[in-house]
Every structure is written in structure tokens, then in C-alpha cells.
Amino acid sequence: MANNYYDSSDLKKFGEITEWSEELGKKFFEYYGKVFEEGALSAREKSLIALAVSHVVHCPYCIDAYTKDGLQRGITKEEMMEAVHVGAAIQSGATLVHGVQMMNKHKKLSM
Amino acid sequence: MATKSLLARKNKLSEPKEQLRFLSNGIFADGKLPSFTEKLKVSQQFPLNPNSIEILQINVGYMCNQVCAHCHVDAGPDRKEIMTRETMLQCLDVIKNTKAHTLDLTGGAPEMNPNFRWFVEEASKIGVNDFIVRSNLTILRSNPKYYDLPEFFKKHNIHVVSSMPHYTQDMTDRQRGSGVFKLSIKALEELNAVGYGKEGSGLQLDLVYNPTGAFLPADQKALENDFKKALKRDFNIEFNNLFVITNLPISRFLEYLIASDNYEDYMYALVEAFNPAAVANVMCKNTISVSWDGYLYDCDFNQMLDLKVASKVQHISAYNEKVLQNRAIITSQHCYGCTAGAGSSCQGSLPNPSEGGAT
Incomplete structure (x- = not known):
């Protein structure tokens, strides 16, 4: 067994999760596939959203997958980096907006 | 980026046998991945036999003004293999009698063959339904002697098919060399100016x-x-269709895959994307590829791997469509490139694909 938590070759085995729970696994992959089809949003736009979210949820498998997916779709590196910044801005904003809670508490406890 | 061919660099991958050996060893020898033959057998499509010939693809020489990083021909300015007028005359005899509806000239940069214009004129006189010239675009602007080629193409109703890996300079130049994007745009402007790619002109420009x-x-x-x-x-540029072609793991693209440590992952991706439905329409089913020296191959890729057709007829001088029809197409692991996802051919994705692979 690998002596580390993440192994890039595990991404190829993702489909194997179905072997231990067939119905749920199949439903998940069906749903997943459907989500990324062309819809009200283009598959290209969805790929960029997925890339941004991959960074926010710190998923190395997803980052590999959606960097490659973006390249396949002809998405430029500038577009990809801007998408990552969108994710980063929301994540840092989510941290900072809690500063208001800190301020509220500080004010309540202070004379 | 290298500025010389594998051959000029004396790289061992310039030898077809070395490439074929590499493609049959490693992950394909230790059972991690099935060979292409095994995969065909599983989907009951082995051996692969041709349908009737529809496309005659003639490679008029490996000389090129560019040294693209992915080139399966290993083309470049240092390649001296050029089709002679004598071989062209043999090709013209075949064009007169073939049932193929498409003539497809490729290279290298076909325009660099000194007999290119004469050959186009002669073939044009015979009357070809769809007459393709694969132009790398930059050649049209590389020297004033080529500046009139858009007009020449127009005169002979040539269907121009040109390489353009991206609509941004960065990605194009990284594959095809510094400055290629700007020159390609200029060439596309010139083609547009004579009517190519414009609606209603009847002049076909595909990328x-x-x-x-x-x-x-x-x-x-x-x-x-x-x-x-x-x-x-x-750039206010117009064109007709975009053909999407998968890079096959041979020649300089194979060199790149190995050097960048991407070879195994790429082969896994190709095998995983194998689409049995694409096999029925791969280009070797309806194409004969002719090399600069007149030998016959199942496709341009097999030509570069020196895999001549498995037939009694192996040279254009003895061309016989009936005899060629009764052959098995030669395959190896590089063929996974044409059967991945929607499939791939010199005419782009294949018709009637089943759905492509999900991430």
C-alpha cells in the first residue's frame, strides 16, 4: 500500500468505487456526467467552474483532471488562473466576512 | 524547442523499428494495457479490412519550413526526401483510373516540392472531385515566390486544409515555433482575401x-x-470547418511524450478512450497513403513507421485497387490515437461517434 495519502494514479481507479456500492456509484457517475454536459451553461464554462471549485476544496485529483480538461477544451492558462483567483477570492472573502462576527463579539464584550 | 529533425539529430527514435519496439514494450508487454490487436479482438473487429478506396493521400516530400514539436512526419528543412516528377507521373496514371473521389496532398510542406505546381495542374486537368492540399500556412508567407499560391489554389479549386492548433499566439508558437502564429494569421488573411473560407465562394478553407x-x-x-x-x-478571419486530430504517439510527439514523462499517462488515456464504434470509420478503411518514393501504406502514420501495405501490390507503379482491397490493415499501439473518443482522422472526428469519455 502506498505510504502517502494522495497518489495521482488513484484518479484512474475512481470508477472502482462502484464495485463496493454499485447502485450509488452508478447513480453518482450518471449524475456527474449529466452535470457536465452542454446546458444553459456551456461545457467550457462548467470546466472553469470545476477548476475553481477544485482549488477551493483542495482536491489534487480534481485539479489535475480539470487542468487537463481545460487544455482539451482550448481554455488558455490566463483563463484558468483567473478562475482560480475567483475561487481564492470567494474563499478569502468567506474568511474575512467572519471578521464581522469577531467585531460583533468584541463590541458586545467590551465596555 | 528543437530546430532539427530526429533524423538530423541522429535520435534513435528516427528509426521506425525503434518506435515500434518502444510501442510494444513496457506497459503493453507487462500486461498493464492491452495491445491494439487484443482490443480489436475483444470487439470482434480483427483483422481490420479496408472498404473501397475513397481517398488517395500523396505525401510529396518530408521537407518543411517548420519543425513542429508534435510532427509525426519528423519533417523539417533538413529532410531531403522529395517526390520526383517520375513518381508523380505514376501517381497521375493512378488518379486517372482510381475510383477515389478525394486527392489529398500532404508533406512536409507540399508546396516546397519543385514540381508541386506542375503536379497540381496535371491532376486538376484529370478532374478530381475533392482536391485537398495540406498547407502549414507559414509557407505561403515564407518567400515571395509563394505569395501567389492563394490565387493558384483558387484557380484550381483546391480545398485548403491548414494547421492551426490554437487561436492564441502562445499555444500555437509553443507547438509550431516562434513567430508561426503571426505568419499563419497573415496567410489566412491572404486566403480570405481571394475568397477562401468566405460564404458562397465555394472555396473551402478548413483548419x-x-x-x-x-x-x-x-x-x-x-x-x-x-x-x-x-x-x-x-483578426476578422473566416474559415469553414475545424478538423480535430488526436496526436499519435509516434516520431517527434513520441519523443516529447517520453522526454516530458507523459508517455504512460497518455497511452492510458488513449486506451481508456478506445471507442469500438470509431473503428468502423478509421481513415485506413478508405484511404491509401503514397510516400514520396511511391510506396503504399494504410495511412500516413504507417508510412512514417515504414509499415507498407500487406499486399502483393506495394508500389504506385503496380497500383491495383482490386488487389489492394484484399488486404489486412497493419496496426500497432499507435492506432489507439485514431480510435479514441469520437475518433480521429485527417478529416477530423469520425462520423457517428458514440459518446466520448467522461473525466
Whole structure:
């Protein structure tokens, strides 16, 4: 067994999760596939959203997958980096907006 | 980026046997991945036999003004293999009698063959339904002696198919060399100026997209829309279709895959994307590829791997469509490139594809 938590070759085995729970696994992959089809949003736009979210949820498998997916779709590196910044801005904003809670508490406890 | 061919660099991958050995060893020898033959057998499509010949693809020489990083021909300015007028005359005899509806000239840069114009004129006189010239675009602007080629193409109603890996300079130049994008745009402007790619002109200008790295191409239609939008917006350039072609793991692209440590992942991706439905329409089913020295191959890729047709007839001088029909197509692991996802051919994605692979 690998002596580390993440192994890039595990991404190829993702489909194997179905072997231990067939119905749920199949439903998940069906749903997943459907989500990324062309819809009200283009598959290209969805790929960029997925890339941004991959960074926010710190998923190395997803980052590999959606960097490659973006390249396949002809998405430029500038577009990809801007998408990552969108994710980063929301994540840092989510941290900072809690500063208001800190301020509220500080004010309540202070004379 | 290398500025010389593998051959000029005396790289061992310039030898077809070395490439074929590499493609049969490693992950394909230790059972991690099935060979292409095994995969065909599982889907009951072995051996692969041709349908009737529809496309005659003639490679008029490996000389090129560019040294693209992914080139399966290992073309470049240092390649001296050029089709002679004598071999061209043999080709013209075949063109007169063939049932093929498409004549497809490729290289190298076919325009660099000194007999290129004469050959186009003679073939044009015979009357070809769809007469393709694969132009790398930059050649049209590389020397004043080529500046009139758009007019020449127009005169002979040539269907121009040109390489354009991306609508941005960065990605194009990384694959095809510094300065290629700007020169290609200039050439496209010249082609547009004589009517190519313009609605109603009847002059067909198609672009070919090869991925600019170790990844497979996405959906042809979506990429075509992005190319059309961007080229129109940024340069007011128009074209007809975008052909999406998967890079096959041979020659300089194989060298790149190995050097960048992407070879195994790329082969896994190709095998995983194997689409049995694409096999029925791969280009070797309806194409004969002719080399600069007149030998016959199942496709341009097999030509570069020196895998001549498995037939009594192996040279254009003895060309016989009936005899050629009764052959088995020679395959190896590089063929996974044409059967991945929606399939791939010199005419882009294959018709009637089943759905492509999900991430």
C-alpha cells in the first residue's frame, strides 16, 4: 500500500468505487456526467467552474483532471488562473466576512 | 524547442523499428494495457479490412519550413526526401483510373516540392472531385515566390486544409515555433482575401487542430465554435470547418511524450478512450497513403513507421485497387490515437461517434 495519502494514479481507479456500492456509484457517475454536459451553461464554462471549485476544496485529483480538461477544451492558462483567483477570492472573502462576527463579539464584550 | 529533425539529430527514435519496439514494450508487454490487436479482438473487429478506396493521400516530400514539436512526419528543412516528377507521373496514371473521389496532398510542406505546381495542374486537368492540399500556412508567407499560391489554389479549386492548433499566439508558437502564429494569421488573411473560407465562394478553407501537449482533443464542434468566434473577433478571419486530430504517439510527439514523462499517462488515456464504434470509420478503411518514393501504406502514420501495405501490390507503379482491397490493415499501439473518443482522422472526428469519455 502506498505510504502517502494522495497518489495521482488513484484518479484512474475512481470508477472502482462502484464495485463496493454499485447502485450509488452508478447513480453518482450518471449524475456527474449529466452535470457536465452542454446546458444553459456551456461545457467550457462548467470546466472553469470545476477548476475553481477544485482549488477551493483542495482536491489534487480534481485539479489535475480539470487542468487537463481545460487544455482539451482550448481554455488558455490566463483563463484558468483567473478562475482560480475567483475561487481564492470567494474563499478569502468567506474568511474575512467572519471578521464581522469577531467585531460583533468584541463590541458586545467590551465596555 | 528543437530546430532539427530526429533524423538530423541522429535520435534513435528516427528509426521506425525503434518506435515500434518502444510501442510494444513496457506497459503493453507487462500486461498493464492491452495491445491494439487484443482490443480489436475483444470487439470482434480483427483483422481490420479496408472498404473501397475513397481517398488517395500523396505525401510529396518530408521537407518543411517548420519543425513542429508534435510532427509525426519528423519533417523539417533538413529532410531531403522529395517526390520526383517520375513518381508523380505514376501517381497521375493512378488518379486517372482510381475510383477515389478525394486527392489529398500532404508533406512536409507540399508546396516546397519543385514540381508541386506542375503536379497540381496535371491532376486538376484529370478532374478530381475533392482536391485537398495540406498547407502549414507559414509557407505561403515564407518567400515571395509563394505569395501567389492563394490565387493558384483558387484557380484550381483546391480545398485548403491548414494547421492551426490554437487561436492564441502562445499555444500555437509553443507547438509550431516562434513567430508561426503571426505568419499563419497573415496567410489566412491572404486566403480570405481571394475568397477562401468566405460564404458562397465555394472555396473551402478548413483548419486542423492538434492538441498542444499530452492531452486528447475535446469535442470538435465546441472547439470549432470557439475558433470561429475568436478568429473573427481578433483578426476578422473566416474559415469553414475545424478538423480535430488526436496526436499519435509516434516520431517527434513520441519523443516529447517520453522526454516530458507523459508517455504512460497518455497511452492510458488513449486506451481508456478506445471507442469500438470509431473503428468502423478509421481513415485506413478508405484511404491509401503514397510516400514520396511511391510506396503504399494504410495511412500516413504507417508510412512514417515504414509499415507498407500487406499486399502483393506495394508500389504506385503496380497500383491495383482490386488487389489492394484484399488486404489486412497493419496496426500497432499507435492506432489507439485514431480510435479514441469520437475518433480521429485527417478529416477530423469520425462520423457517428458514440459518446466520448467522461473525466
